[in-house]
Amino acid sequence: MSENLHDRALQLVAKSRVExxxxxESDWLAEHLQGCEFCSERAQQTDHALRSLRTxxxxxxxxxxxRTQFRVRLRATELREREPKRRMLWLACAASWIFGIASAxxxxxxxxxxGQLTGMPKLVLEIGFGLWWTIxxxxxxxxxxxxxxxxxxEPEWMKPGR
Amino acid sequence: MRDEMKxxxxxxxxxxxxxxxxxxxQYQYRLFRxxxxxxxxxxxxxxxxxxxxxxxxxxxxxxxxKSKFEAxxxxxxxxxxxxxxxTKKAQSLDALTDPEQERPLQIANxxxxxxxxxxxxxxxxxxxxxxxxxxxxxxxxxLVLRFQEELQIxxxxxxxxxxxxxxxxxxxxxLEALRGALQAGAA
Numbered sequence: 001m002s003e004n005l006h007d008r009a010l011q012l013v014a015k016s017r018v019e020x021x022x023x024x025e026s027d028w029l030a031e032h033l034q035g036c037e038f039c040s041e042r043a044q045q046t047d048h049a050l051r052s053l054r055t056x057x058x059x060x061x062x063x064x065x066x067r068t069q070f071r072v073r074l075r076a077t078e079l080r081e082r083e084p085k086r087r088m089l090w091l092a093c094a095a096s097w098i099f100g101i102a103s104a105x106x107x108x109x110x111x112x113x114x115g116q117l118t119g120m121p122k123l124v125l126e127i128g129f130g131l132w133w134t135i136x137x138x139x140x141x142x143x144x145x146x147x148x149x150x151x152x153x154e155p156e157w158m159k160p161g162r
Numbered sequence: 163m164r165d166e167m168k169x170x171x172x173x174x175x176x177x178x179x180x181x182x183x184x185x186x187x188q189y190q191y192r193l194f195r196x197x198x199x200x201x202x203x204x205x206x207x208x209x210x211x212x213x214x215x216x217x218x219x220x221x222x223x224x225x226x227x228k229s230k231f232e233a234x235x236x237x238x239x240x241x242x243x244x245x246x247x248x249t250k251k252a253q254s255l256d257a258l259t260d261p262e263q264e265r266p267l268q269i270a271n272x273x274x275x276x277x278x279x280x281x282x283x284x285x286x287x288x289x290x291x292x293x294x295x296x297x298x299x300x301x302x303x304x305l306v307l308r309f310q311e312e313l314q315i316x317x318x319x320x321x322x323x324x325x326x327x328x329x330x331x332x333x334x335x336x337l338e339a340l341r342g343a344l345q346a347g348a349a
Contacts (some may be wrong), residue, residue: 004325012232014334014337015334017337018308018315018333018334018337019315019330024325042341045341045344045345046337046341048344049293049337049340049341049344050309050337050340052290052293052344053294053305053306053310053340054309054310056290056291056294056310057199058191058194060190060191060194061204061208064190064194064208064211065186065187065190066191067212068186068211068212068215069182069183069186071197071212071215071216072179072182072183072186072215072218072219073179073182073183073218075219075220076177076179076182076219079177079219079220080252093269129221144220
């Protein structure tokens with residue numbers, strides 16, 4: 001029997017265990033294994049190796065699950081305690097923004113009045129007003145950037161679909 | 163199956179402690195075995211086991227329920243090991259348990275015999291553990307995922323972050339290496 005036939009048979013033996021065979025391949029292999037002691041023995045060795053791997057037992061450390069459950073619950077409590085603080089931060093951010101928008105016309109009038117009183121150039125007043133109005137927005141942007149920086153530290157494999 | 167995956171995803175989203183308790187119980191053996199085979203060290207595997215579940219709690223909202231939970235779980239565990247490896251300046255899993263570089267795989271624990279341990283023939287088991295210890299970690303890992311955890315090749319590609327073709331070639335090489343190692347062990 002030619003060397004190529006044995007090579008093909010051994011490749012098919014491995015393929016059948018890894019990804020399965022087409023019917024024609026399976027038929028050819030069965031026929032070959034019937035007449036070839038060498039390949040048949042190799043197929044048996046492969047099966048034995050896989051059987052041994054499947055039945056190999058690993059001793060589980062005592063209380064590993066309960067210790068882990070305890071740690072996980074502890075961490076869950078920590079996270080729960082942190083949650084209201086974060087929510088408060090967002091609420092404060094949103095409230096200050098809404099207030100900023102609603103009060104903008106009145107604040108501008110106050111700025112204009114101060115400008116008249118002190119004789120300050122209009123540009124300075126405009127910059128001051130702009131800063132006053134954008135501070136909550138800047139604060140929100142900083143919070144968002146910090147949040148996204150924290151999330152981008154998460155490796156790609158953690159994201160869904162991986 | 164799909165319903166179960168969706169319900170796990172919903173529970174993780176809410177950080178449901180009862181669900182996490184149940185998942186830890188359910189997957190403890192498989193996760194620990196996987197970690198033990200890739201780290202080759204019992205104490206280290208225990209640490210990674212706990213750390214993996216902490217990550218599951220923290221990042222549970224990222225599990226979408228579309229893929230098998232165990233594949234996502236193994237991916238987390240694997241990357242924790244790799245991240246830890248990087249801090250040790252090693253380049254691959256092999257540095258952990260490469261038979262030529264470091265200590266052999268330490269799986270058998272004679273002081274804590276499990277019921278399953280007693281049922282199985284000691285000789286076969288020792289032989290398999292020893293043989294696995296002789297195989298490179300990247301091959302050992304695919305063998306464990308495919309033939310012990312029974313993941314599909316596509317799922318393995320997701321866990322390992324490598325192409326399907328690479329998974330297949332590692333499986334072929336791993337299978338050949340295992341067969342050879344067992345044969346040499348038996349001789």
